[in-house]
Amino acid sequence: MTSETPNLPTPDQIRRSPKVLLHDHLDGGLRPGTIIELAREAGYESLPETDADKLGIWFREAADSGSLPRYLETFAHTCAVMQTKAALFRVAAECAEDLAEDGVVYAEIRYAPEQHLEAGLTLEEVVEAVNDGFREGERRAKASGHRIRVGALLTAMRHAARALEIAELANRYRDNGVVGFDIAGAEAGFPPTRHLDAFEYLKRENNHFTIHAGEAFGLPSIWQALQWCGADRLGHGVKIIDDIEVAEDGSVTLGRLASYVRDKRIPLEMCPTSNLQTAAAASYAEHPIGLLRKLHFRLTVNTDNRLMSGTSMSREFEHLVDTFGYTLDDMQWFTVNAMKSAFIPFDERLAMINEVIKPGYAELKSEWLFQQTASTSGSVSV
Incomplete structure (x- = not known):
């Protein structure tokens, strides 16, 4: 073992590493057993399976279609x-x-309040119930020895016409658990400029927002999200690769939009497994994250929908380690990027980086070094 050996993390070290999650949908991360119990309580009889293990498999297989619209259908349940x-x-x-059990120390979880009104709840009641649930989850995590902070992103559905109303809702709760705004849903036919009034309102209020863009649709979606709407971050953004040319000799040329995204340090909320399911990428090896990492874009690693993708933050990093040989240093880079890009005040982000993330990775790196030293010493004949 030499000093040049990369500090590739083990699955256990990946699980224990401090992680930051910026792109995860609340309605895409339920436990299968919880779905079955809640369906029974609600009298909902349309579940495709009533066994938790089989239901989990059904969600993954239904989502693994290569089609974003088909992927989104699973959310009906x-x-x-x-x-x-x-x-x-x-x-x-x-x-x-x-999330806390998986080593996530900070998360921004998004959901669309307008999708939870069928039983007569108001938008405010939805937000307050979710906020209370997050606080309870934080307390339970702390009691079990984990630390996590969760903020909510209120999402408007891009095919509907309630974006301004949801943006105003997000602004009212910005000091009470809600950290920002988002639009989600099928991109094709529903450009972000359709909701320009919501984004203009949020900018006037000095509030934060991210936009799903460049997932199933191309560069025009990214351009509109940034230059018309003023997004702080891009949800997915994988199609930015279409504005990057790689020559046969390996030289790389960035187009104007790709250069703008990199130069302005626009955070990209990458969701590798989800992107494979929706055909935004053909394989982990071909996922744009590999090239974009080399080009130093502001990248973050995320889960998108843990239930539908059968994933977790640890599994996402395991795939990247296996595919690209990413080290603990790379994992820390992604994690610090995410914390820098979070929608909470600067001093709070800095405290998380300096007091939680960097010390956590320093401990893992020391542990790795000790293991390698012990392994090398043990291989020497005496």
């Missing part, structure tokens, strides 16, 4: 069982618990 305060509270609390 999860949203159907999230229509009461108690259900929303439970799902949010379990979300925080599950």
